[in-house]
Amino acid sequence: MLNNQGAADLDSVFHALADPTRRAIVARLCEGPASVSELAKPFAMSLPAIVQHLQVLEHSGLVRSEKIGRVRSCSIVPGTVREAEAWLGLRRTSAERRLDRLEGFLNQNHPAKPI
Amino acid sequence: MLNNQGAADLDSVFHALADPTRRAIVARLCEGPASVSELAKPFAMSLPAIVQHLQVLEHSGLVRSEKIGRVRSCSIVPGTVREAEAWLGLRRTSAERRLDRLEGFLNQNHPAKPI
């Protein structure tokens, strides 16, 4: 299989999110499931193009889908969104802790004088 | 200018993060500033390749750099990391609120019976 039952690698997750059409699809699916043509409706783009975007999103683990009759229902996978967010969160907090220490160090040696 | 004084558009931020070499550079810079050759050292890749990755990161607003003498010092821009994280956070929470409402609805109509 592509990923561990849809567990995403960050390469494909961030790549999937790097396109505005795909981010809009993700945003839409965060409000609830939708069919392929429902997802396509807002865009000035052929249906196959949307299907290709959905393939990128599904490959990344951000979206899953199930075909019932002739309709494919797509929905978000919140866990994958959380993974990408967590990667960013870890780096950001580590960078900000470092900046806090730096600020502390600067205040210690050159205390900010009021006015 | 490329962006509003480095204020990132999500396209270029997520695209920058979609490469493992660039994510490793970001992770390294979250521990503190570094020169181009320091950043290049861990990778089995030519220096120009690293410089190109740094250009992608700087264009996205994730990294900034300043050249002093012959050394270019690179550092992280925490605000940009925070922007990307915030986009994901908003979508995730909205998706999860929706799932919570759905769960509440299901419990209301088919209450989970103990054992």
Add this chain to the structure above:
DNA sequence: TTGATTGTTAAGCACATGCTTAAGTATTCG
């Protein structure tokens, strides 16, 4: 069964990406 709906597959094209090597430019050190 006929026709409309909903998606799928395949081929192709313009352009972007991620590397490479080779040849430059500054800057600092002895």
Add this chain to the structure above:
DNA sequence: CGAATACTTAAGCATGTGCTTAACAATCAA
């Protein structure tokens, strides 16, 4: 000065991306 250091620029190449159109299923509804 001359040599070493630290990038920088340019060109080229294989592969990937984001679309298109055209043709093909599969399903549902009259």
